[in-house]
Amino acid sequence: MTQNTPASVGRLIRDARLQRGLSPEQVASALEVEPTVVRDIEHGTQELDVGGIARIADVLQDPVLAPVGRTMHLRVKGPTKLSGSIDVRSSKNAAVALLCASLLNKGRTVLEGIARIEEVNRILEVLESIGVRVTWSDDRSELELVRPEVLDLGGMDVDAARRTRSVIMFLGPLLHMLPDFQLPYAGGCNLGARTVTPHLQALQYFGLDVKATDGWYHAHVREPAEGVRHITLTERGDTVTENVLMAAALYPGETVIRNASPNYMVQDVCFFLESLGVAIEGIGSTTLRIRGVERIEADVRVAPSEDPIEAMSLITAAVVTKSMVTVRRAPIEFLEIELAILADMGLRFDLSEEYPAANGRTRLVDITVYPSDLVAAQDKIHPMPFPGLNIDNLPFFAVIAAEAQGRTLIHDWVYENRAIHLLDLNKLGAQTQLLDPHRLVVDGPTRWRSQELVCPPALRPAVCLLLASLAARGVTVLRDVYVINRGYEDLANRLTKLGADVQVFFD
Numbered sequence: 250m251t252q253n254t255p256a257s258v259g260r261l262i263r264d265a266r267l268q269r270g271l272s273p274e275q276v277a278s279a280l281e282v283e284p285t286v287v288r289d290i291e292h293g294t295q296e297l298d299v300g301g302i303a304r305i306a307d308v309l310q311d312p313v314l315a316p317v318g319r320t321m322h323l324r325v326k327g328p329t330k331l332s333g334s335i336d337v338r339s340s341k342n343a344a345v346a347l348l349c350a351s352l353l354n355k356g357r358t359v360l361e362g363i364a365r366i367e368e369v370n371r372i373l374e375v376l377e378s379i380g381v382r383v384t385w386s387d388d389r390s391e392l393e394l395v396r397p398e399v400l401d402l403g404g405m406d407v408d409a410a411r412r413t414r415s416v417i418m419f420l421g422p423l424l425h426m427l428p429d430f431q432l433p434y435a436g437g438c439n440l441g442a443r444t445v446t447p448h449l450q451a452l453q454y455f456g457l458d459v460k461a462t463d464g465w466y467h468a469h470v471r472e473p474a475e476g477v478r479h480i481t482l483t484e485r486g487d488t489v490t491e492n493v494l495m496a497a498a499l500y501p502g503e504t505v506i507r508n509a510s511p512n513y514m515v516q517d518v519c520f521f522l523e524s525l526g527v528a529i530e531g532i533g534s535t536t537l538r539i540r541g542v543e544r545i546e547a548d549v550r551v552a553p554s555e556d557p558i559e560a561m562s563l564i565t566a567a568v569v570t571k572s573m574v575t576v577r578r579a580p581i582e583f584l585e586i587e588l589a590i591l592a593d594m595g596l597r598f599d600l601s602e603e604y605p606a607a608n609g610r611t612r613l614v615d616i617t618v619y620p621s622d623l624v625a626a627q628d629k630i631h632p633m634p635f636p637g638l639n640i641d642n643l644p645f646f647a648v649i650a651a652e653a654q655g656r657t658l659i660h661d662w663v664y665e666n667r668a669i670h671l672l673d674l675n676k677l678g679a680q681t682q683l684l685d686p687h688r689l690v691v692d693g694p695t696r697w698r699s700q701e702l703v704c705p706p707a708l709r710p711a712v713c714l715l716l717a718s719l720a721a722r723g724v725t726v727l728r729d730v731y732v733i734n735r736g737y738e739d740l741a742n743r744l745t746k747l748g749a750d751v752q753v754f755f756d
C-alpha cells in the first residue's frame with residue numbers, strides 16, 4: 250500500500266474480501282455492523298482508523314491490511330491432505346530487480362502481475378521516498394512507475410532500504426544520474442556474510458568508486474574509459490549480473506559480461522531492457538553482449554515470469570502431505586534438475602504440454618504431483634548457479650529428504666548460515682544433523698508433530714517449517730511470519746484453498 254487514502258484502503262478491503270469469496274453481508278456480520286457500512290468503507294466514503302483496519306484485517310485474514318506495528322502469525326492444524334490446483338505467482342527476485350531497473354526509464358513503466366509481497370513493499374517505499382510515482386491499478390494487477398526528472402536521494406526511507414538486500418541494485422541505475430550519492434548497507438535474510446565486492450569490482454568499469462563506512466556506501470562516479478567494456482564477474486551472481494546490465498543499458502556502446510548469471514530473474518531484466526530499446530545478445534547464457542543507449546524514455550509494459558522457487562515450495566507441500574496437487578504455471582526450464590532428483594527419489598509426477606508465460610518467452614508447464622513413497626537420494630544434493638539446482642530450492646530438499654526412507658546429505662556450499670536454520674525442522678520431529686555449517690544429513694521418514702515455533706530469520710527455512718507443519722499432527726503455531734511474507738503472496742490462504750487449515754492471526 251503506497252498512499253493510504255480512504256479510497257485506496259477501501260479498494261484493498263474489497264480485493265481482500267473478494268479473494269476470500271465473502272459477501273459484504275458476511276463481513277458486516279463478523280464486524281457486527283450494517284452491510285452499508287462495509288460498502289461505504291469499500292467505496293472510500295467512510296474513513297477507518299488503525300483499530301478499524303486491524304479488525305477488518307483479522308476478519309479477512311489479510312496481511313496487506315495488517316497495520317504497521319502488528320505482528321502476523323500462523324496457526325496450522327494438521328495433518329492435512331491437499332487437493333486441487335494452484336497457480337504459481339511471479340517471482341520476488343524478478344520483481345525487485347525490475348523495480349530497481351525502472352529507474353532507468355524516464356517514461357512510464359507498467360509491471361503486470363507483480364506479487365503482493367513485503368520485499369516489493371520495501372522497495373516501493375524506497376522508490377516513493379526518492380520521488381518515484383507509484384500507482385497500483387484498482388485490482389492490483391498492474392503497477393505503474395514514473396520517476397521524477399531529479400531523484401530526491403536525501404529523502405530516502407532508510408529504514409525500508411536497510412530491510413532488503415535488493416537496494417544494492419540501485420547502484421547500476423544511479424551511477425548514470427548522480428556524480429556522488431550514498432546508499433545504506435543492504436540488509437535482508439540472515440544467511441551469513443554475503444559479498445558485495447563483485448558488484449563494486451564490476452561497476453568500476455562504469456566509473457563507480459565506492460567507499461563503505463559507517464553503514465553506508467559512499468559512491469563517486471568518474472568519467473569511465475571509452476571503448477568496449479569487457480567485464481568478467483568474479484562470481485556468477487544474480488544481482489551482480491543485473492546491476493551490470495542496468496549500468497550497461499545507459500552506456501552507448503558495447504559491454505560484454507562474462508561469467509554472467511543466466512538465471513530466471515536475470516532473464517526477466519534482459520526482457521525488460523530489450524523493451525526499453527537496449528540490444529542484448531546471449532540471454533540465458535553466461536556471456537551477455539549489451540549495446541546500451543544514450544537515453545531511455547519509453548512507455549513500456551512487462552510481466553515478470555513465474556517463480557521457480559514458489560513452484561518448488563508448492564511441490565514440497567504436495568510431497569510432505571502425500572497429496573495429489575497440480576502446480577500450474579511452473580517455469581520448467583528452472584526446475585529441471587530439481588525434478589530429475591525428485592524422480593530419482595521416487596516421486597511420481599506428470600508434466601503438461603509447455604505453454605508460454607505472459608512475457609512470451611518463459612516456458613511454463615503444469616506439474617501434477619502424486620502421493621509417492623520416496624527413498625533418499627543416492628548422492629549428495631547440492632546447488633549450482635543456473636542451470637544447476639537453484640540454491641533457493643535447496644532448503645526444500647531437507648523437508649523432502651525427511652519424508653524419504655534413508656539418509657540424505659545436503660550440501661549448501663553457498664551460504665555460510667542457511668543450513669543451520671533447517672535444524673528447526675527437528676522441533677517438528679525431523680532428524681537432521683549439521684556435520685558442519687554447510688553439510689546437513691537428514692534421516693527419514695519422519696513422524697511430524699506439532700510445535701510452537703518462531704520463524705527463523707531466513708525466508709526459505711521459514712517456509713520449510715510452514716510446509717512441514719501441514720503434515721504434523723496437532724496445532725503448530727508459527728510466530729512472526731514477516732520473513733515468509735517477504736517472498737510469498739498470501740501463502741496461508743492459498744494453501745487453505747488447497748485444503749490446508751492455516752489461520753492468520755495478529756498481535
Ligand SMILES: CC(=O)N[C@H]1[C@@H](OP(=O)(O)OP(=O)(O)OC[C@H]2O[C@@H](n3ccc(=O)[nH]c3=O)[C@H](O)[C@@H]2O)O[C@H](CO)[C@@H](O)[C@@H]1O
Pocket residue numbers: 341342343345414415442443444483484485486487488489514634640641663664
Ligand atoms: C534478490 C535476488 O535475486 N536474490 C537472489 C540472489 O541474491 P544475490 O545475487 O544477492 O546473491 P549473492 O551475490 O549474495 O550470492 C549468494 C552467495 O553465493 C555466493 N556465490 C554466488 C555465485 C558464485 O558464483 N559463487 C558464489 O560463491 C556469494 O558469495 C554469496 O555468498 O541470488 C542468490 C543466489 O542465487 C539467491 O539466493 C537470492 O534469492
Ligand SMILES: C=C(OP(=O)(O)O)C(=O)O
Pocket residue numbers: 414415437438440641708709736
Ligand atoms: C535469499 C533470498 O533472497 P534475498 O536475496 O532477497 O535475501 C531468497 O529468496 O531465498
